[in-house]
Amino acid sequence: GNNIRKAGEDILEGSQVFTPGRKVRPQDIGLLASLGIANVTVYQKVKVAVFSTGDELKLPGEPLRHGDIYDSNRFVIKAMLKKMEIDIIDLGKIPDDKEQLRQAFLRADREADAVISSGGVSVGDADYTKEILDELGETGFWKLAIKPGKPFAFGQLPNSVFFGLPGNPVSATVTFQQLAAPALRHMMNQQAEEKVELTLATKTRLKKRPGRRDFQRGKLVYSNSGELQVLSTGNQGSGVMSTMSQSDCYIVLAEEDGDKQAGDLVKVQLFDELLK
Numbered sequence: 011g012n013n014i015r016k017a018g019e020d021i022l023e024g025s026q027v028f029t030p031g032r033k034v035r036p037q038d039i040g041l042l043a044s045l046g047i048a049n050v051t052v053y054q055k056v057k058v059a060v061f062s063t064g065d066e067l068k069l070p071g072e073p074l075r076h077g078d079i080y081d082s083n084r085f086v087i088k089a090m091l092k093k094m095e096i097d098i099i100d101l102g103k104i105p106d107d108k109e110q111l112r113q114a115f116l117r118a119d120r121e122a123d124a125v126i127s128s129g130g131v132s133v134g135d136a137d138y139t140k141e142i143l144d145e146l147g148e149t150g151f152w153k154l155a156i157k158p159g160k161p162f163a164f165g166q167l168p169n170s171v172f173f174g175l176p177g178n179p180v181s182a183t184v185t186f187q188q189l190a191a192p193a194l195r196h197m198m199n200q201q202a203e204e205k206v207e208l209t210l211a212t213k214t215r216l217k218k219r220p221g222r223r224d225f226q227r228g229k230l231v232y233s234n235s236g237e238l239q240v241l242s243t244g245n246q247g248s249g250v251m252s253t254m255s256q257s258d259c260y261i262v263l264a265e266e267d268g269d270k271q272a273g274d275l276v277k278v279q280l281f282d283e284l285l286k
């Protein structure tokens with residue numbers, strides 16, 4: 011009698027299998043197929059327009075002149091949007107020219123449900139993003155007490171919502187993943203992703219100035235006695251993508267926190283599917 015599988019041992023007739031808003035995973039497709047369900051009704055995906063701003067930006071593969079850097083943000087954002095199975099309209103890189111930026115905004119707003127830009131969102135001479143947002147639409151909020159990502163801007167355009175990511179590559183990556191992605195999931199009626207958070211001892215000293223919530227980049231390690239700990243992956247500059255690459259989690263330090271010493275307990279948030 012041990013090797014018998016009874017009809018209905020998995021799912022009882024008439025019971026609810028999934029709740030609305032569930033992202034269908036491969037095992038869910040298996041479950042649906044096993045129930046003989048050939049078609050399901052799903053919510054529509056959103057269409058997202060993406061562009062980078064900055065005269066200094068070159069495409070990977072092109073030669074760099076003095077003062078140039080490679081556009082990396084657009085590729086990071088697109089890779090995360092692809093993981094979310096979102097349709098992307100790539101408007102490329104837009105120079106620091108008000109009229110060209112205005113045209114990019116207008117086209118993006120015509121063609122997409124959400125618009126994501128990177129760069130030009132702080133208060134430098136050529137930072138026009140906020141100005142154009144206020145001219146064509148309305149700012150919802152601008153500037154947050156987080157590090158990286160302080161100048162992040164959110165707003166409404168006539169036909170779409172707008173996310174203005176800061177230009178610094180780590181800031182753009184973190185604000186997309188922490189702020190824009192949950193909003194896009196919400197727009198698609200998707201249930202929110204649970205964040206996996208742990209409290210662990212830090213193996214390394216952590217520098218922290220009170221004032222903003224830090225999302226420092228870290229890595230899980232085992233201590234000699236086999237305990238799970240976290241360590242800083244090093245340079246926490248907002249332009250340092252290599253430490254972001256070496257990390258598998260954030261060390262989340264509260265606004266009011268100062269430095270942490272080795273052995274102190276800290277909050278750790280594991281990278282979600284977007285950063286894995």
Ligand SMILES: Nc1nc2c(c(=O)[nH]1)N[C@H]1C(S)=C(S)[C@@H](COP(=O)(O)OP(=O)(O)OC[C@H]3O[C@@H](n4cnc5c(N)ncnc54)[C@H](O)[C@@H]3O)O[C@H]1N2
Pocket residue numbers: 062063064066067079080081082083084128129130131132133134137158159160161175176177178179181248249
């Ligand atoms: N007066 C103030 N200045 C700044 C503030 C502030 O609050 N007041 N905030 C600082 C913080 S924090 C950040 S973050 C940056 C972000 O400013 P922007 O969004 O205007 O970014 P940019 O100046 O355009 O670029 C910053 C940095 O990142 C490089 N970059 C830009 N786009 C890309 C891209 N697509 N791929 C790779 N790298 C990119 C750019 O060349 C600059 O080096 O503002 C501070 N200033």
Ligand code: MOO
Pocket residue numbers: 156157158159160161176178181248
């Ligand atoms: O917010 Mo900025 O991201 O500190 O560099």
